[in-house]
Amino acid sequence: MATTDANTPRERYRAQVRAEITRHAWEQIATAGASALSLNAIAKRMGMSGPALYRYFASRDDLITELVREGYRGLADTLDRAAGDGAGLSGLAHALRDWALEDPQRYFLVYGTPVPGYHAPADITAVSAEIMTTLLDACAALPEDGTPGDGPAAEALRAHLEEHREWTAGHPAPPGTLHRFLILWTRLHGVLSLELAGHFTGMGIDPALLYAAELDGVLALRA
Amino acid sequence: MATTDANTPRERYRAQVRAEITRHAWEQIATAGASALSLNAIAKRMGMSGPALYRYFASRDDLITELVREGYRGLADTLDRAAGDGAGLSGLAHALRDWALEDPQRYFLVYGTPVPGYHAPADITAVSAEIMTTLLDACAALPEDGTPGDGPAAEALRAHLEEHREWTAGHPAPPGTLHRFLILWTRLHGVLSLELAGHFTGMGIDPALLYAAELDGVLALRA
DNA sequence: TGTACATCAGTGAACGCGCGTTCACTGATGTAC
C-alpha cells in the first residue's frame, strides 16, 4: 500500500541490515573518529563485499548523515525519556551527561567540530530544535525568577531576547526563562566538551563535580 | 656552533619555507577542515613537487602536530599580550573570542573534537598549561571573594579544589580563585564553541551578547 | 681570489594502498495467476 511498507519481510530484513551497518559504523567512529569512517572497512567487518552496502546507503556521505541523524534522534529521545520521568532540569542534565560519556565521539558528531560547508538537512535541524525545546520547557517549569544576572551586559541580552522570543514556535517564553535555558545549555556543554576532549585529565580535576556545581548554579538562579 | 644556527642563510631559508608550508596548511584547514589536509595538495599550491615537503616535515602527522603547536602557541601569545596590556580578565576574554573568530578551525584544532588515541607531545601540554596559568593569574588579580556559588555541589567542588591546589606549579591559588577560573574557562568555551559550530544561527540569537553576559557574571561573582 | 669539495633543496618516477563507486552478473526470495 504505502511505498515503504515496513511489515513485508524484505523491508524488515532491510531495516535489520541497515541497523547493523550503522552499528559497525558507530564502533568504527568510537575507535578512530568520524573522519576515518570507511564503507569498505565496514563491509569487511560484516563479512560482505564493499559494493553490497550501496543497496542500503547511496554514498558514504549518506551514511554519515544518517549517523548524525541517529545522534540527534538518540539524544532527543534520551532527554524526552528523562523529562517524562519527572526528574526536572536536574534529571535532564544528568541524562545529557550520561549520554555523552557513553560515547564521546557520538556527542562530538552532534556538537563538535563542524565540517566547513556542511549543512544538515531540515529533518535533523528539526530534531535539534526538539532538543532545545525539551530543555527550554524544563526551564519554564522552574519558579519564575525575573532575571538571571545584573549589569549592562545582562540588560542588553535581555533586551535582545525580548525581540527574539519567537524562535521557539509555539513555546513563547519570557526572556528570563530563555536566558536561563541559554546559560544552562552553554555551561553544561562547556564543561562536558572539555571533559570529553580530555582537557581536565592533565590537572587532576574531577569534571563531575564542576558539572554538578554549574547545574546547581543555574537551578539556584534567583529561585 | 649550535646544531641549529638560525642565522646562517640556509637556516633562514628553511624557516621561511617551513612557514610558507604551514601558512598554506592553515588555509587548507580553514576551508576544508583538518581531516582534509594533504601534503600533495599543499605542495601543488606552492608550485613544488610533493616529495619536496619531506625536507621540512618528516610526515603528515608531523605537520599536523606542528599546526597544533602553532595553535596553542598563538593563543598563549595572544593572551599574554592582552594580559600585558593590563586589560584584566575582561580583556583576556575578548582577546580569546577575537582569536577564535579569526579562524574557527584553528580554535577547534586546539579545543575541538579530539582524535581518539592521539596524545600531544609534552611541549604542547606545557603551552596549554601556560594558557591556563595566564587566565588563572588574571582571576587571582580580582578582589578576593570567598566562594562562587552555594549549595552542596559547590561545597563538594570547593573541598575537591582544596586538595588539588597544587596542579598549577608555583601558582598556589585559593579554592575560590580556582573555581572562578574553571567556570570562566568552561563558560566562555561553551558559548564560543557552540557559536563557532553555528548552533546559534538557527535561532537568530547574538552570541556576542551572551558571551559578554557570561563574562560579566563571572566578574561580578561576590566581588 | 679562485678552485675543489661537501651540503642540501628540489625533481620525477615509482611503489603500494585503500578509498568510493560502477557495472554486469547470479541466485535466492517473493508475487501473480
Added chain:
DNA sequence: TGTACATCAGTGAACGCGCGTTCACTGATGTAC
C-alpha cells in the same frame, strides 16, 4: 498447489583517484684551502 515471472540482495571484477612515502638523481649554494 504449482508454475512463470519479477524483484532485489549480494558478488567479483574493474575503474580512476589521490594519498603518503621512497629513491636515485641533478643542480645550485655554501665551505675550506
